[in-house]
Amino acid sequence: MTGSITKRPDQFSETAIDDEIVVMSLASGTFFSLAGTGRSIWQLLDRHSDRPVLLAELGREYGRDESAIATEFDEFVASLEQAGLVACS
Amino acid sequence: MQPARPATQSMRLMAQETRAEHGPVPRSLGGHDVPPGYEMFADGQYLLRCASGYGYHYRPGCGIMIERPSSLCDPDEEYLWLNGSVYAAAACLNGLYPVHASAVEYAGRVFAFTGPSGAGKSTLVAALGQLGLPLFCDDTLLLDLTEPGAVMALPGHKRLKLTEHALALTGLMGEQPVGAETGKSYVAPPAGASAEPLPLAALVVLEQGPELRWAPVSGAQRLLVLDEDHHVQRLYTTALRPARAELFATRARIAAHVAMARLTRPHDAASFTAVTQLALDHILQSGTPA
Numbered sequence: 001m002t003g004s005i006t007k008r009p010d011q012f013s014e015t016a017i018d019d020e021i022v023v024m025s026l027a028s029g030t031f032f033s034l035a036g037t038g039r040s041i042w043q044l045l046d047r048h049s050d051r052p053v054l055l056a057e058l059g060r061e062y063g064r065d066e067s068a069i070a071t072e073f074d075e076f077v078a079s080l081e082q083a084g085l086v087a088c089s
Numbered sequence: 090m091q092p093a094r095p096a097t098q099s100m101r102l103m104a105q106e107t108r109a110e111h112g113p114v115p116r117s118l119g120g121h122d123v124p125p126g127y128e129m130f131a132d133g134q135y136l137l138r139c140a141s142g143y144g145y146h147y148r149p150g151c152g153i154m155i156e157r158p159s160s161l162c163d164p165d166e167e168y169l170w171l172n173g174s175v176y177a178a179a180a181c182l183n184g185l186y187p188v189h190a191s192a193v194e195y196a197g198r199v200f201a202f203t204g205p206s207g208a209g210k211s212t213l214v215a216a217l218g219q220l221g222l223p224l225f226c227d228d229t230l231l232l233d234l235t236e237p238g239a240v241m242a243l244p245g246h247k248r249l250k251l252t253e254h255a256l257a258l259t260g261l262m263g264e265q266p267v268g269a270e271t272g273k274s275y276v277a278p279p280a281g282a283s284a285e286p287l288p289l290a291a292l293v294v295l296e297q298g299p300e301l302r303w304a305p306v307s308g309a310q311r312l313l314v315l316d317e318d319h320h321v322q323r324l325y326t327t328a329l330r331p332a333r334a335e336l337f338a339t340r341a342r343i344a345a346h347v348a349m350a351r352l353t354r355p356h357d358a359a360s361f362t363a364v365t366q367l368a369l370d371h372i373l374q375s376g377t378p379a
Contacts, residue, residue, distance in 0.1 A: 013334045015341035020308035024337045033309035 004089045005077055006049045011084045025083055032083065037062065037069075041076060045086065096233045096241035096286030099185065103231075103243065106179050108152040109171060114144035128174065130328050135178040143167060145175045149182060165268035172247045177229055177321065181328035185243070186232040186339060189321045190292065192225035192242065193217045193372070194283040198290035199225050199242040200372045202352070203318060208295040209356070212255035215276060216365040219259060222372070224249055224278035225287070229321070232289060234339060240346045242289045244282065248275045258361050291348040291375060293368070298353035301363055303371055306351060311344035312337075348375060 014023045021034040021042055034042050040061055041054070048054050052066075055073055059066040080086040116138075117123055119131025126140040135147040142158025143166060153175060155167065177187045191210035192201035200222075202210045211227050218224055226245025233241040250273040256263055263274025294306070294314055306314055316322070326336065350371070354364045 013337045013341075015338070015345065017309065017311055017341065017344050018307045022309045022312060022341070024333070026333055029333055031309055031312060035308070 003051050004049050005045060005051060005054065006087050006089075007045050008085060008087055023085060025085065027084055030083065032080075032085070037072070038076060041073065042080075096236060096243060099183075099233045099235065099241075100243055100286060102183060103176075103180060103185070103246075106147075106149065106152060106183060107171075107176055107246075109155050110152065111155050111157060114138070114146035114154050114156040128178075130178070130182075133182060135175070135182060135328070137170065137175060137178070139166075139170060141166060143170055145170060147175060147179045147182065153179065163268065165271075169268070169271075173229070174324070176246060177231075177324055178328060180231050181325045184235065184329075186234060186343070187321045187325060188230040188232060188292070188315075189228070189318050190230040191227045192230055192245075192289075193222040194225045194287060195222050195372050197287060199230075199283075199287050200291045200293070200375075201225070201230050201242070201289060202293050202295050202368075203230075203314075204295035208297075209255075210295060211249060211251055212258060212361075213295065213365065213368060215249060215251055215255065215259050215261060215279065216361070217369060217372070218279035219261070220365070220369055221280050222369075223280045224282045230289075232343065233286065234342060238346075240289045240343055241286045243286050244284055249278050250274065251276050258358055289343075289347050291350065291372075293349070293371075294351045296351055296353045297356045299355060300353065301355070301360060301367060302351075302353045303367055304351045304353070306349035311347075311349045312340050314349050315340045315343060 011027060012023050012025055014021055019035055021039050023032045023034060040058060044054050044057050048057060055066045055070060058073060059069055081088050115136060118129045118134060118136040121129060123129045123136050123138050125138045128137040133149060137145040142160060144156035146154045180187055188203055190201040190203040191214040192199050193214050202213050204210055214224055227247050227249045231243040233243060250267050252273050256274060261276050263276055265275050267273040267275055352368060354360055
């Protein structure tokens with residue numbers, strides 16, 4: 001995973017329902033329901049784009065070591081990128 | 090996006106827009122032929138030509154023109170088309186969001202039951218009427234999303250109809266048959282009917298299953314509930330052709346404001362009283378002001 005991750009707001013619509021954030025790909029119409037850590041990462045992407053900063057913030061929020069969550073983080077971001085919701089560089 | 094307007098204004102608009110008169114309807118719309126048995130939205134208008142010979146043409150600002158067949162007329166069929174597909178089409182073209190649902194009123198809010206035809210929507214609201222809840226609508230629920238921060242429902246325009254089976258379940262008496270071949274009868278709502286727009290509190294999906302169960306629906310699942318309403322949703326999207334983001338925003342607003350649940354129950358007479366009581370309990374519980 002590289003260093004910068006940014007949302008692609010022209011590629012999705014989002015809304016909050018109960019404890020979930022629902023993101024719809026405008027290209028495919030597919031829904032993504034984000035809860036828990038997925039929701040946290042999505043919200044962190046509104047404030048940060050640097051992977052190390054994102055990992056540090058997420059680790060702080062969940063009281064986990066960054067190295068312990070890096071793999072899960074990268075897999076989630078990869079799924080967002082595959083859906084066209086974020087751009088990684 | 091529709092301009093903001095009070096729901097009472099939407100009611101007046103619908104009353105004005107669905108005034109009907111009789112005369113010839115066009116055979117085409119937007120340059121396309123519409124043969125008997127087909128319907129079409131084009132140029133902001135709606136044309137329905139029934140296989141029986143009835144025709145309906147809605148044009149905003151001009152109301153509904155009804156063409157009767159040259160052969161024998163059937164007033165019941167005329168009423169059913171006019172208050173079914175044609176009314177819903179006019180509602181869509183005026184920015185209202187239709188849901189295939191029957192509903193009751195409690196404590197100034199609306200509790201609606203949705204599901205495919207035959208799911209038991211009318212039967213349940215009739216039974217809840219016997220327990221004192223006024224009928225809000227039967228079969229078609231119109232939502233007005235023009236008031237900021239609220240999902241308002243417009244009271245129904247159709248008479249309550251029940252099958253022979255539903256009459257037997259509820260013990261209600263039919264007032265008169267609905268046409269010759271529908272197998273349904275018009276029924277007076279036992280607790281009367283609502284006449285004013287009210288906020289929609291809950292939308293409950295009626296499903297068939299082995300055990301009686303009430304399961305709340307949360308998060309993204311609420312959007313899926315709204316997506317299940319295939320026939321009425323097709324009418325809405327065909328009428329307005331909303332962009333994907335616009336339709337998502339509309340459904341998201343409903344999903345954020347309206348509680349949802351799935352009511353699963355055996356479809357047998359022995360369970361009917363328990364089903365009605367369970368629905369009533371949840372309505373009383375969620376409808377009680379805090």
